[in-house]
Amino acid sequence: MKRFFLTAIPFLLLLANAFGVKSFDSEILPILQAKCSKCHGKDKQKSDLRLDNVEGIISGGSSGEPLLVKGDPASSLIINRIKSEDPDEKMPPEGKPDLTAEERLLVERWIQEGAEMPEPEKAIELTTDHWSFQRVISPEIPENKSEWGNNEIDNFVLSKMASKKLNPSSDAEPRNLIRRIYQVMHGVPPSKEMLTRHLKQIENNDWDSVVDEILASPLYGERFARHWLDIVRFAESNGFETNRERLTAYHF
Template identity: 40%
Template sequence: MLIIIFVCVVDHPMIFFKNCFAFILLLIWSSLTASNHFEDEILPLLQDYCIDCHGPDKQKSGFRVDRRAYLLKGGDTGMSALIPGKPEKSYMIEVIKSDDPEISMPPKGGRLFDDEIEILEKWIADGAQWPGQMNDKIEEATDHWAFKPVQRPKVSGKATNPIDVFINDRLDKEQIPRNKPADPLSLIRRASIVLTGMPPEPSRVTEFKADFVQDSNLAYEKLIDDLLASPHFGERWAQHWLDVIRWAETNGSESNLYRKMAW
């Protein structure tokens, strides 16, 4: 290949440079064409149908369409809304074409026309060109407290529990009077509902009250240990955190599909 180029340059320099110039013009024309196509055909569709609910001001379901990187990332579903080159696997096309009112987009107002959907499908099939954002990445914040090294704070003052030192300091700062110690019934009820999601059994309340009279601190420590050892503790908090992360498995592995009427 290098020999052919060298011969062309030596024997036909004008032809070589003309071809190079034509090739450069072709690249520029292709770039401008892609830019014009996106701005004239794709961007107006995103602005007309999507941006109000999935833009910089509002992100329903944690999803945005105002940057290519956000489309690639997807929203709370965990699925990429855009898979360049594969419109049939792009979730945004699935919801746009769906007749299911639970997932159909846009949820209100007019639906996209067939020719508009075809424009989006062709855009994705051609690589989802988005001028100026082909190498765009979502910059994650690194100044969040979770990314900083753990440091032990200075504790000034005395309390039964070190955490109470910080609570007492803030109460003093806000000039809020401290509550009186809770009675045994309130303590066991609070602890049981928080840790297991259920109120305590009457027999357990009677036992705790008797222990509380003998040694309140020891009785409460034993209560907490018993609740933490209960299988209901695992059931209560496993369910809580699964709800928080919106866990829902259909097919398993990495292919969890939407199931209609799955109550």
């Protein structure tokens, strides 16, 4: 009798582990995701059934039968399918990884004990009319009856200026335009040699080559690398009282 009792202990412990109350998130959902999601997951939902999240399990499928009946595994479609021996009814189908005996027992016991699940996540309703959340649309381009401007953006500028009773300034000299481009893109004025070179290009109406050369310069990268590093507040020292150096700051 003692020998039988000692032999039965491991078996009883196994049953206790298999049929004990299990957390849905840590025990049941991983089984459904691993064994059912290829046919009933995010990318594919056969019979309109999704089993990889709470919302899908609660909604059920299009068969008309209850996916699960709390407290009644025998009336639950999911149990009937995973235990079926009919190739046309059994889930997962032949050729797909099947549930182990312990996994089937866990799902069955979970339903028997009430099929508890966390509350489904609620969709967040957008209650703001902030411009950044609005759909991008093509605005109506203001009409431009003057000869000023080269593109649609200039039409918007001219329209705004007209509303303020302002007139566009006369075109700047090529020399000044080149200096402005350099100040914006490189942060420094052009050398005398580069200015002379660009003025010759502009005489041939070759503004594209001027801009391309300015953008191709390493100075352009350095200028805007510093701009964005300032925005993310990069620094090679701590500041404050001791102002210790951050010797490895360049890694970031």
